[in-house]
Amino acid sequence: MTHQRHSRRAVLATLGSTLALTACGSLTVETGRPLGAHLDQNGTFGQPTRNNIGVHNGDIRWAEILGERFANTVPTTINFAFNSSELDAVARNILNQQAAFIRNFPEVRFSVYGHTDAVGSNSYNQRLGRRRARAAVNYLVSQGISRSRLQALVSLGESQPIVATDGEERRNRRTVTEVTGFLENDPLVLDGRYAEIIYRTYRSGSVSAGGSGGGGAAAE
Numbered sequence: 001m002t003h004q005r006h007s008r009r010a011v012l013a014t015l016g017s018t019l020a021l022t023a024c025g026s027l028t029v030e031t032g033r034p035l036g037a038h039l040d041q042n043g044t045f046g047q048p049t050r051n052n053i054g055v056h057n058g059d060i061r062w063a064e065i066l067g068e069r070f071a072n073t074v075p076t077t078i079n080f081a082f083n084s085s086e087l088d089a090v091a092r093n094i095l096n097q098q099a100a101f102i103r104n105f106p107e108v109r110f111s112v113y114g115h116t117d118a119v120g121s122n123s124y125n126q127r128l129g130r131r132r133a134r135a136a137v138n139y140l141v142s143q144g145i146s147r148s149r150l151q152a153l154v155s156l157g158e159s160q161p162i163v164a165t166d167g168e169e170r171r172n173r174r175t176v177t178e179v180t181g182f183l184e185n186d187p188l189v190l191d192g193r194y195a196e197i198i199y200r201t202y203r204s205g206s207v208s209a210g211g212s213g214g215g216g217a218a219a220e
Contacts, residue, residue: 069198078091081173082170098177103145109151110179113175
């Protein structure tokens with residue numbers, strides 16, 4: 001009799017475990033979302049906690065968080081006419097917004113990446129992408145940003161198109177400004193006070209008028 005009771009308990013325990021697993025599995029399959037996802041219907045409920053855990057685990061770097069804030073606050077991309085590195089009025093307006101943001105974070109370095117469309121040779125487009133990046137950087141410098149904080153001028157030429165085409169495409173003719181990292185000798189960085197930097201209040205402020213800042217399309 002004792003043996004039968006033990007056997008019955010074992011069967012019930014196994015059955016209970018199987019039902020529990022089936023229930024969990026059916027919920028995941030049925031909704032297509034992990035358990036508890038209904039608590040985050042607007043997509044923001046758990047994000048602060050996830051960011052906090054990610055930072056402490058080393059999964060999310062402070063520079064990445066600031067980079068996301070930069071991209072969500074101001075336009076990071078400007079575009080160019082065909083075979084040109086000249087900044088038009090729209091590009092200068094976007095760079096003014098970038099400069100206003102960058103001035104709020106003097107402890108941070110930024111990079112500007114130059115791109116082209118696929119028309120022309122790889123070597124020519126490498127040079128053209130570099131001229132575009134240089135034009136954007138020169139304009140940011142004319143708006144009061146230290147050149148030493150614009151760490152790199154990188155030309156990616158035609159290697160990373162937004163639109164896959166061999167023809168002319170304005171969206172591929174661009175520069176993109178991104179957060180690179182922090183100045184190593186800054187007191188806040190030395191103290192590890194990254195949160196004080198990246199969550200600092202952003203003030204758009206007024207931007208002084210500047211010229212084209214890059215000399216337009218320089219000779220090859």
